Amino acid sequence: MNQIRFLRRRRLLPAALLLALSTAAVAATPATPATGRANLSALRSYDQYDRFIVTYRPGSSERGHPAAVLQHLGVAAARAFAGTPGVVAARQVPPGISYLRHLGNGAELVRTSRKLGAGDAATLMRQIAADPAVAHVEPDLLLHAVRDTRAPARTKAAPMDAATPDDPYYGEYQWDFFNAVSGVHLPETRTDFPGADGHGITVAVIDTGITAHEDLDTSLAADGYDFISDKMISGRASDGRVAGGWDTGDWTDQEPWQSACTDAAHPPEQSTWHGTNVAGVIGELTDNGLGMAGMAPAVHVLPVRALGHCGGYTSDIADAIEWASGGHVAGVPDNTHPAQVINLSLGGPGSCSGDDVTAKAIADAIGRGTTVVVAAGNDGADSANYTPASCPGVVTVAATGITGKRAFYSNYGATVTLGAPGGGIYQNDASSGQQAIPDGFIWAALNAGTTTPVAVQDGGSVYAGMAGTSQATPHVSATVAMMLSAAGDATPASRPTPAQIKALLASSARPFPVTPDRPIGAGMLDAHAAVAAALGVALPPTYTTLARGQLLSGQQGAAGQSIVYALDVPAGAANLSVRSLGGTGDVTLYVKAGDVPALDGSDADYTSARAGNAEAVLVPRPQAATYYIRLVAVKDFAGLSILGNYTGP
Template sequence: RGAIDAWSGRSLSAEEAARARTIRELKALAASPAVASAGPNYRLAASAVPNDPFYPLQWHYPAIQLPAAWDITRGERAGSPVVVAVVDTGVLTSHPDLAGQLVAGFDFVSDAARALDGDGIDADATDPGDRDFGGASSWHGTHVAGTIAAATDNGSGVAGVAGGARVMPIRVLGRGGGTAFDILQGVRYAAGLDNVSSQTPDQPADIINLSLGGPAFVPQMQDAITQARAAGVIVVAAAGNEASSQTSFPAGYDGVISVSAVDIGNARSDFSNFGATIDVAAPGGSGSAGDVNADGYPDNILSTHADDTGGDGQPAFGFLNGTSMAAPHVAGVLALMRAVNADITPAQVDTLLAAGQLTDDLGIAGRDDEFGHGLINAYKAVVAARDLAGGGALPPVLAAQPGRFDFGSGSAARTLRLENQGGGVLDISAVTASDDWIVVSGGNTVNGALEFQVSVDRRDLPGGAYGGRLTITSNVGSHIVPVTMLVAGAELPSDVGRVYFLLLDPETGLSVAQADAAASSGRYDFRFNGVEAGEYLLVAGSDLDNDDFICGPGESCGAWPVASAPDVLTVGADGIGGLSMSIGSGGALRGSALTAAAQRGYPLLSKPAGGAAR
């Protein structure tokens, strides 16, 4: 006779009744003083392992818990596939492990000499090879595409992170790299925005992967990324391979998920950039030829590749390293998330990432400048996206604006704004200062956010530069806001090292001319040559940390006519002379025409060894 569930009155099946009896017996055993412990002997199954023959060499997939994620999804989505745009060198479209994995793309390499395919922009994103490596080509985009979505479980080649997704190849890089204009057009096309081709894809990309970068901030690219996010597109970029804190763009733009690289031991790869813009880490290999796992191959990233040393590119597989290889791991995981939650937004991804629900923490507790919020965890990411689709709530996330205070020699109080950019309830219990000279007051609620006034007290302090911090304690952990200032008596010396002078376009904030000078009797004499008539902003500053940006924190900085009120100067056909300005300390300037430098300072066009373009 069948059993009855006492809670619901529902009849239990024979299997359910047997399970209930087993649980009752286990409880009785566990209660017996003669039994040390008793519990169910669960039946487990192996996580999904694809049959691709080279998968055992892809150590980087188990490192981010992909097999467990594949038990839930391989990236297939009913109705329309998840599409990841690979904005790169194009793809070897004839590669058998990419067969059936591509949707229509576009070639935006506008310079025929750079393109090496005999024409300008067109609808063929096939990579003809860039011949950038002594006659051989990089096949960079082919490698990135395979990491994201190589055909998986097909008994051939390698596996992709999201084999059920599709890649939209967007060619923007040719011989020697690519131009900012071409890359911008590729991003706009992938997101379904207007672009120079006058065409858009039938289905815009869900995710854009940018395994490329450089030091220049381009306002038009920031605008494109902002528009792409508004359209629901998630943008991922490689942090850069200079092993420095220098911000690389597009990884440094607002709204981009910046990816650093880790090696097989989950240490930051020796080439990987780091710094305040890093959001997440992923496997990128090592700069050495080490073989820690003793599989007979270097501990780098294995994916689809090609070989053109004998002529035309032939399909192959290869090991590469770099943050370029780390970024597509994250893009692929995001494709898995979109497969289980088609409506997840870029902002929701940001919230889940900041809350630690997509990663395993590495380094110091919480976010840090090497790993961001930690190593991407595909299983946690898929579960978080699925739970959100099922009606789950976003976790609370503490956001502090600004992220740091640099008072310089000023004294005016500034506002610290704390708010919950996630869901649930954020409980802020304390805001404490590390030093007595940092003064915090207030704590009033304004438009749903908690606002404090922060000021500095220089009384009885000797001259010098000071640094401290505010610690914000909440139910989601602690958050640090650095605070710096200068005390009178620690005036800048008359020689602050080499100073760089930049003319900026007042509409775009882009640098259009550069000069540099060394001090002479406390003065810096400078001259721009070949400047066209027009309106410009003039800024100057040092680059003490050699990050190719002037006016960073702690660096000298000035603007014409004065730093506190930069103004447009008009250059006539005969030029202009006799300008003078002062240089002080305090980092990047502020003003409606200077928003491009709001966080980093101003990017140099180049850094001459001395005196060039003066």
């Protein structure tokens, strides 16, 4: 298996024509600059850097003025490199600086005339940051789609089962929608909230773009935009951005990209069609008797291309976020379909500070009312060290498998909001072994092409299984669209804000069926509960009925999980007893007549909270009512039995 990870950019792209700056009148001894305004967290010793993003303070002479920027940076470069002890003579010559463009959120993008190692890049950035006019400086990183593990191709047409909708592959393949343990409870959502289909909502998928597909609505593809400004990344003949969100391919198994972006650890690959697959999870056409279903089939997907051959630059992605959410970017026509949701299944190394251009673009988007949903990453590491997964305000999504376990590849940590189905790849969501087909993957639309896309009429519309946080993320983006469409029907003027959406997703998440080995947020995505929460609707309790005097065995759950039982007690009954016994772990019992006790037991009529599993509640003279028993797991428990009994009629 070739597990996909963030690619490491070992060879930089060829630099454009650069402007050498005079270093006259510059002190030979470099100053000792401040470092607080320079984000060095993404610099890696094995990498090289030649693009930097500098944000000047409002009102400074440099902000928005290329000549002033070049003058300042030329001085900073000379101070950074002149007279550096212990270096070869060639490195004592400061690099030239060329001005590339002014970003949509006010920063300046520049390029050095030669590639710098991590140490030299840090030295230059610190020197730039020493100027009080500079608010922030960071490298222009080459980020990548959170490229996921792809399942082997399948050609067998999956038979239809009793599940709805009528899309023929739904029942066999799309466990992530309906599986009782690990799915997002989509069938219940469709039944109880038919308006929660994403209608009237635009989701921008900032990714590789989209391809034509017979099971996708690509009506907004021409209205999208290609934000890739570097011809090497875009694959076009010249630098510059173009209209349309179409994916023209991102293959790296041919020159010049094979030399520019691959190595032994990251072999060449064919085009991924990553954006098409993500768009399919969100809004694949549904109930059309074709292929697979989407979570929010009435949503408008706006494809925005920011990733191409070798990935995509931070500067382009930040501009894409600004534009997609309704902001203005110089040189690009304003977006006529501003998105209420942005899906970012992309990332790379480096912690995201609030001053980074990506964080500022996200803050601008949130300020416009756009919820930004981001993949945690596929490196099995703390997402606090990845961007944009650690940016303030985003909804960061980890991946779970069909058993509800954290997928072994999924990033984790305090910056994760919740988990969602991403596929566990192997049987029982293990970290190795035999692949689980189809239940180890998330299935959605793809293109049949290996480099450029294959047209629909030539058989280009295919489906594929992918596993990764890239696939978990669109489940959440679609759920946000469902929440907004349902809330808009109910009270159009009071749709939840992005901050409220994030809180509702967390509070409505259901407990993990298996305790995660690493923290991955508040729980598992529950689309049914999330839509209900957005509407302020209290869902009826889900419970298991206990039969008088009959032991219910084999109960198990994870710490924090809650299970509700109900026992009908008639008039004239006496000596009601509710007991839990056997097994391992630690549980607490809350009992209440006529209603389900709160999760914390604050409104329970009776409580049993001993250490271990041997809990008991005794009611000598019970009233005639249905008694609800909430079992809360203090620790993981298994092999537990529960018994409800009474004397009398």
